[in-house]
Amino acid sequence: MSEYRNTVPGDWFVDPVRLGVPGVRRPRSVDDDDSALAWQADALCAQTDPEAFFPEKGGSTRDAKKICTTCEVKTECLEYALQNDERFGIWGGLSERERRKLRRRA
Template sequence: MLYLVEEQEDDGLLGWQERALCAQTDPEAFFPEKGGSTREAKKVCLSCDVRSECLEYALMHDERFGIWGGLSERERRKLKKRAV
């Protein structure tokens, strides 16, 4: 049964990751050192078709590092605070 759930997640819930532009670029740009620039990663996110799915995933899974859906960790925290 667990196998079926994982398979559904890969094809459905997480299938957006295969279409993400970040999967085709340098992953280090999306996880800059503290104080490093996020400009290049955010530029990629702007033209990504799955940006909203990516951001939703990051918010639902409390991703604390990296650029997800075009937002930094700090920006996601602010967004979550406003939603509460």
């Protein structure tokens, strides 16, 4: 019969970034696989209705863009979208069409 362990192991750790705790992110100096996406924990869009950021064709993007204007990780979000060729949704306050124009100018 196995012995029941009623204590938490000493090496047990819950990562608040992976859990998506708002306001918690790793320092930018951390160099691991998760650090590139750590900004998402602070993204305002993660705390709102995702449908606003992925409207149907012809739908309004106004609400999503308004949320982006006050988001503290707007720059990281836009950089991610550009680097990963995100073709749908509002990222960093820009629509897919606006991101295409930005790429052409660069």
